[in-house]
Amino acid sequence: MEARNAIALLLALVVAASFLCDGVHSRHHHHTKRHSVRPPSHAPGPSGPRRAPSPRHSSPSAPPPARTPPSAPPMPGAPAPAPSDDGDNVYDVIKDFGAVGDGVTDDTDAIKTAWDTACQDDGEGVVLAAAGHSFLVHTTTFTGPCQGSVTLQIDGTIVAPSEPTTWPANSKRNWLVFYKADGMALRGSGLIDGKGQKWWDLPCKPHKGGSTHGPCDSPVALRFFMSNNVTVQGLRVQDSPEFHFRFDSCRGVHVDSLSISSPALSPNTDGIHVENTQDVLITNTVVSNGDDCVSIGAGTLNVHIENVTCGPGHGIRFASSSFFLVAFLQMLYIYSSGID
Numbered sequence: 616m617e618a619r620n621a622i623a624l625l626l627a628l629v630v631a632a633s634f635l636c637d638g639v640h641s642r643h644h645h646h647t648k649r650h651s652v653r654p655p656s657h658a659p660g661p662s663g664p665r666r667a668p669s670p671r672h673s674s675p676s677a678p679p680p681a682r683t684p685p686s687a688p689p690m691p692g693a694p695a696p697a698p699s700d701d702g703d704n705v706y707d708v709i710k711d712f713g714a715v716g717d718g719v720t721d722d723t724d725a726i727k728t729a730w731d732t733a734c735q736d737d738g739e740g741v742v743l744a745a746a747g748h749s750f751l752v753h754t755t756t757f758t759g760p761c762q763g764s765v766t767l768q769i770d771g772t773i774v775a776p777s778e779p780t781t782w783p784a785n786s787k788r789n790w791l792v793f794y795k796a797d798g799m800a801l802r803g804s805g806l807i808d809g810k811g812q813k814w815w816d817l818p819c820k821p822h823k824g825g826s827t828h829g830p831c832d833s834p835v836a837l838r839f840f841m842s843n844n845v846t847v848q849g850l851r852v853q854d855s856p857e858f859h860f861r862f863d864s865c866r867g868v869h870v871d872s873l874s875i876s877s878p879a880l881s882p883n884t885d886g887i888h889v890e891n892t893q894d895v896l897i898t899n900t901v902v903s904n905g906d907d908c909v910s911i912g913a914g915t916l917n918v919h920i921e922n923v924t925c926g927p928g929h930g931i932r933f934a935s936s937s938f939f940l941v942a943f944l945q946m947l948y949i950y951s952s953g954i955d
Contacts, residue, residue: 704733704740704741705740705741706729706732706741706742706743707729707743707745708722708725708744708745708750709745709748711729712725712732713725714726714748714750716744716745716747716748716750716771717748717749718749719751720751721752721753722750722751723753726742726744726752726755727755730742730757730765733761733763734758734759734761734762734765737763738763739763739765739766740763740764740766741766741768742767742768743770744767744769744770744771744803744805745770746770746771747771748771748772749772749773749774750771750772750774751774751776752773752774753775753776754783754786754790755791756792757791757792757793757794757799758795759793759795759796759797759799759842760795760797761796761798761799764800765796765799765800766799766800767802768802768803769802769803769805769806769850770803770804771805771806772805772806772808773805773806773807773808774808775808775809775834775836775856777812779813779814779817779856782834786834787833787834788833788835789838790835790836790838790855790856791837792838793839793840793842793845794840794841796839796842796845797842797843797844798843798845799842799845799846800846800848801846801850802848802850804849804850805850805851806850806852807836807837807850807851807853808853808854809834809836809852809854809856810856811855811881814834814856814857815856815878815881815882817833819831820882833856833883834856834857835855835856835859835860835861835888836856836858836859837852837861838858838861838862838863839860839865840865841864841865843865843866843867844867845862845865845868845869846871847860847868847871847873848869848872849871849872850873851876852875852876853875853877854877855877855884857884857885858883858884858888859875859885859886859904860875860888861888861889861890862887862888862890862895863890863891863892864891864892865893866892866894867893868889868892868894868896869896870887870895870897870898870900871896871900872900873900873901874900875887875901875903875904876901876902876903876904877903878905879903879905879927879928881905882905882906883905883906884904885904885906885910886902886904886907886909886928887902887908888909888910888912889909889910889912890911890914891912891914892914893915893916893917895917895918897909897918897919897920897921898919898921898923899921900922900924901923902925902928903925903928904928905928906928906929907928907929907930907932908923908925908928908929908930908931909923909925909931910931910932910933911931911933
């Protein structure tokens with residue numbers, strides 16, 4: 616009897632031990648399985664610029680974040696303050712290069728020489744046309760590339776010759792040209808005056824019943840050609856004989872806080888014309904003129920226009936070619952633009 620009880624007790628211990636071992640093994644296996652399967656670190660597909668990481672436990676029904684324009688260039692900052700005239704890299708066209716600044720004397724050579732000098736120096740250079748002075752400048756080209764970066768700071772007034780007959784016969788299409796001037800800035804609190812009235816009154820102008828060809832060539836006030844990473848900021852520009860600004864074959868153009876004006880009947884005085892140019896940002900600008908506020912020509916991609924007021928004038932115009940129009944619309948953003 617005692618032997619039978621001992622055998623039963625032994626069998627009970629064996630069964631209990633087996634049960635305990637199976638339970639421990641089962642719990643250990645479940646724990647391992649839970650940690651072996653991990654969620655992916657991010658959802659599949661392309662990630663946007665500066666995109667914030669997704670929350671670890673986001674709600675499955677939460678809407679996706681609003682999409683931003685994919686390639687809009689960054690907005691430029693506020694206009695830079697006028698440089699101090701005691702800095703080593705400030706090239707004062709009056710103090711250092713002999714400009715007179717009376718609005719009558721030809722100051723072209725002084726401003727051009729100041730640009731050339733700054734362009735040949737390393738680092739950041741500022742060519743200063745100081746407030747309180749008016750500088751008469753004939754047609755000229757500011758050429759790069761420069762060793763460093765050059766800012767043309769216009770706090771005074773730049774004026775063009777007012778008589779069309781005083782312009783060279785072979786230089787009547789451009790006034791101030793910036794050629795291969797990569798990384799440059801044109802800014803300030805001053806005025807650029809194209810003195811366009813006598814050009815508009817030429818008898819061969821279309822509104823006078825004439826032709827737009829031949830002797831009616833008229834200068835663009837400011838032309839940027841093959842210049843990359845250009846900033847134009849804070850200036851007033853008025854009465855250009857033809858386009859006020861023209862950007863050709865450029866990349867990375869920032870135009871901000873400009874005031875562009877000419878009479879409502881001034882012919883072909885587009886505010887800003889862009890052609891064969893990529894990555895253009897135009898913001899916080901007022902254009903009142905006799906033609907297009909902004910005209911976008913062939914070969915232009917990635918244009919961002921924000922807070923631009925147009926009027927009077929013809930608003931924002933695209934090239935007539937539908938082939939190029941499709942390319943424009945793929946990368947054009949216009950926000951809060953007022954057109955009167």
